[in-house]
Amino acid sequence: MTDQIDFKSKRALVIDDFPGMRTAFKAALASFGMSRVDLAASGDEALMRVKNTKYDIIISDYNLGDAKDGQQVLEEMRYRKLITLGTVYLMVTAESVYERVVAAAELAPDDYLIKPFNGEILRNRLEAILFKKQAFREVHKSFANGDLERALSECNVVIKTNPKCLVDAMRLKGEILIAMGDLQAAGELYSEISAMRAVPWSRLGLAKTLHLQRKEEEAEEVLSLVLENHPGLVAAYDLLADVQLAQNRSMDAQATLTRATQVSAKSARRQRRLGEVAYQNKDLKTAEVAFKGAIEKGRYSVFANPNDVGSLARVYLEQDQPRAAGEVLIANAKQLAENDEGKLVNLVVKSALSSKNGNQREAQALVQEALRLRKAAGGRCSPDLAMDMVQVCVGLGMEQEAGQLLEEVASNAHDSTDLLNRAKDIYRDAGKESVAQTILQKATGKVAQLSKQGALLMQAGDLVQGADLLKKASEAAPRNPRVLMNAVWATLRLIAQHGNSGGRLGNAKRMLGDAAELAPDHPRLAELRSAMREVEKRLKAPELNVACVE
Amino acid sequence: MHETAQLDQDVPMDDLKDEDLYAALLHEMKNNLVLMAITMDQVPRTGAPDHDQPLNEARRLCQRVSERLMQALMIYKSNVGGLILNAMDAYSPEDFVAEMAIQARYLQTPLQVDTVVEEGVPSLWFFDRNMLELALVNAVHNSISYARSRVVIRARMDGDMLCISVEDDSDGYPAHILKAVAENKPLTSNGTGLGLRFANLIARAHTKNGTCGALSLRNDNGSVFEMRVP
Missing domain, CATH: 1.25.40.10 (Tetratricopeptide repeat domain)
Structure with a gap:
């Protein structure tokens, strides 16, 4: 490396729960000229700092105690667009968890540094990453601006001129091609890389391309091979579940997602998906555990979703456990009060509980308020929650409200068999099956x-x-x-x-x-x-x- | 700098399973080893032998303890669940040998440390860099202990395999070690065995189309430690 990296001009953030390590990192960075170094003791503190300050380099330990780990911090920063593709993210791990951490990563950091290490290696690794960022600067810039054509041509320049960055450039090119929808070219590229070496990410890219082209059987074949060799690769399970769902194999998808959560239980999104698929399969016990997990893992993160509370309460109510449903509301009261979506969940579950307890007047008032809030929020709410409202209205004899809402939801879901079946069940339980038939026919017939x-x-x-x-x-x-x-x-x-x-x-x-x-x-x-x-x-x-x- | 790591006080010890306890302990030990290394980096060298020599020796020892701990853990883990290299990716062999040289020079050896990248070595090769480095750094430190004047870290092609070697001008390996490695028999006596077992494990975990990597030792005007990866 002939050019020198100017570390003096860079600003860094070090995330470690161990105070001694933070100080040590600061000293090591100072020894090669970095004076602008901030320290954070937890993922949440780091997220707060990143919101206010732009960092060139973030160094995070993977293990941050009981709270969010370094990988979750990275994913949340990227998801919230607090850092760009140009920001260096170096993950520090112990060798004992290294291979597992790599396999569970949905979003790869720029590099992994294995503990123990010394200051010289830290410097060497940072230098290498910064050189790479320089090589990809134009690609990253265009990609971030949504100028995919330009990103692609810049990426091709790197492929032609920078042999050391060749494979990284091919990897990025695959992502650009998928974003552009050029699945043919993406598939060819991933096949080419896989022929060089069947590294997990190249096969995963190939499987994703096949899935997007609706070649589900071929995608499944590739994924089975990946999982045979890398049973810890969590992203492969997620994709396999997509492939299985696309073939209407929801039982298989549930088994796949269950395995994925056994490998890594940390993702709120994965737990939510398992809950949804299990609910679809009418496996309420599994759905209950999964939605509990989704609420737990999502707490205090950008991946929290008030609908998880609604889903868990629904699962409890269907198992005839109203008290548990009520407790879920209380335990998550603060989160539910934060936005309209949460307030709506709160009102709907409360009205269902009141109705179940025979308190008709209260139930009626609550569901009326929910209907108003839903309308005020532009009709936005999860279809399942809307169906909960239909259920309460039917139970209370509010036929007109129920009918209107069902018609609106169903007209947008003529092809969602599960949702329509639930509507039929609700009306059948109230002895009004023919009413449902009429409404659904009117709502979906025209669109269909x-x-x-x-x-x-x-x-x-x-x-x-x-x-x-x-x-x-x-x-x-x-x-x-x-x-x-x-x-x-x-x-x-x-x-x-x-x-x-x-x-x-x-x-x-x-x-x-x-x-x-x-x-x-x-x-x-x-x-x-x-x-x-x-x-x-x-x-x-x-x-x-x-x-x-x- | 003077804070010591402690187990999380909020966790009652009774509630910890053995493995959790060991994991927490190891986490703490590793953090302390990093701290020790970085702390020693901050002690300036004075040029006076009675100051610098013990400091260098302390650094070497610190490094050795780290390596042993890590090797023992990896071998234990591979016995339990096998070793799968999920982090296999394309890396530059040239950058790789350069980083090995940094590892060698970090110990402030008076020896000459050279890197050689022979013709025919491609710009990129697929391997698990962090794991290969952990295996080779042990060989580098061994050579530093035994070499007379020079250590060479070399990348070359041997057929379809990339071969990374650590060579020195020492008296070479004793016959029983050469024999044991050639016969692929696990070594048990003293520390050397652990490092070799670890290197063997890492080399063999590198596979491509049914062929796997290999570790070999030989003597050629000194000792030559070679790891081949397909």
Whole structure:
């Protein structure tokens, strides 16, 4: 390394629960010129500091006592965008947990430093990371700005000119290609890397690409191989569960997620997913444990979600344990009071409890308030919670309120069998099965019919009519991401064939934006974004524009 | 700097399972070893032999204790659950030997420490860098103890394998050690055996298409410690 890294200009944060280590790090960093070093004794203190100060380098011990570990701190900082891709994050671990820590990481830090180590090695590692950050500066910048094309071309420059960074650049290129929706190229790239060496992340990337291309069986094959060789690789279980759910194998998905939580129980999101899948499978005992875990692990973190409280209370109520449901509300009262979502959960569970205890008037007042709050919040709430409200209303004989709400929820969920079945169960238990049939028919029939007819017309090549019907379907189900995405797909095909008139491109963009907000992790988004860019590119090319005029 | 690590006082000792207790103890010991190393780094060298020599010796001892502790733990763990290298990735062999040289020079040896990267060694190779380094640093420190004037850390290709070697101009390995390693028999007597067992474990955990890495020792105008990884 010929250039020197200017450590004097850098600002660092050291996170360690052991005061002696913090001081030692400070001394070691000072010995190579770093004077601007802040110290944090816990993950929460670190998060607070990072909110107010921009650091170039963060050094964190993995083990931070009983609270958040260094990996959780990294994930929360990235998730909350408190640090950028340019920020150095060095994880310090003991060799005894090293391989396990690496396998459980959903987001890789820049490097792992094994204890014990000395100051010279610390310096050498930091220097190496900083050189790498320099090499990738333009890629990171473009990626952060959402300029994926530029990020890709910058990444290709690194691949061509910097042999030491080749594999890192290929890894990043894979992520860029997936974000762009160029799954073909991403798959080829990961295959190429896997042929060099079947490192876990390259196979994982390949499996992800296959899953996004809906080649579920091939994805599962790759993942089985990964897990055979690396049974501690938690991300592989998460992806395998996605693959199994995509094939409607929810029992298998539950088994996979159970194994994942056995390997690493720390993620609130993973516990939540296990709870949701187990609830879907009507395994209430497993759902109970998982939702408890989600609440526990999410506490004081950005991954906390008040709906976990609602889910756990629902599971208790269905097991006929109203007292436990009430206790969950009390134990989480502070979190529930923090936002509308939490307040809504609180009201709905309370109304269900009052209703169960025979206190009809109170229940009625509470659910009325919940309905008002939901409306005031723009109709935003989890479909399950809305169904809880329907259940309370039906139980109290508030037929009109129940019907209205069910219709609204169902019209956005004509393709969610589980949710619709729950609605039928609720009405059946009240002896009003036919009422449910009528409401559901009215709510879902129109969307289902428009969707089906639109798809048939598209297939038959009548893009104008087909896209029109699918757009109408999306207007009838404005909160169903799948319906929205179908409309986007149809509109883009229409524009490609017949040009952009009547604000088609603007409509497609708006619908895609809505879908992305409703289901930010949906596998189809990337593909549609890519198609959108393709269409925009063609509209800009003048010779094609002429040909496209209708 | 003078604070000592203590077990978390909030945890009643009765509630701790044995393994938790050992884990907490080891965590504390390791932290103290890092502290000791960094604290000694802060003692300035004066140039006076009666000051610098014992300081260097103390550093070496500190390093040795750390290594032994770590090797013992890794071997114990591999006996319990096998060793899986999840952190396999692409690293630069050139940077790797440079870091090994830093490890050697850190001990302020009067010996000459050289690195050689032979022609044909690619810019990147796939290995578990931290684990390979833990295995090799022990060999580096051994060479520092026995070499007359020079230690060489070399990267070269041997067929399809990357070979990292630590070479010195000492009297070489005694015959019984060469024999034991050649026959792949675990060594039990004294500390040397532990380091070799550990290095062997790490080399063998590196696999590619059915072939695995290997540890070998030989004498060639001194001792040569070689780890090959496919």
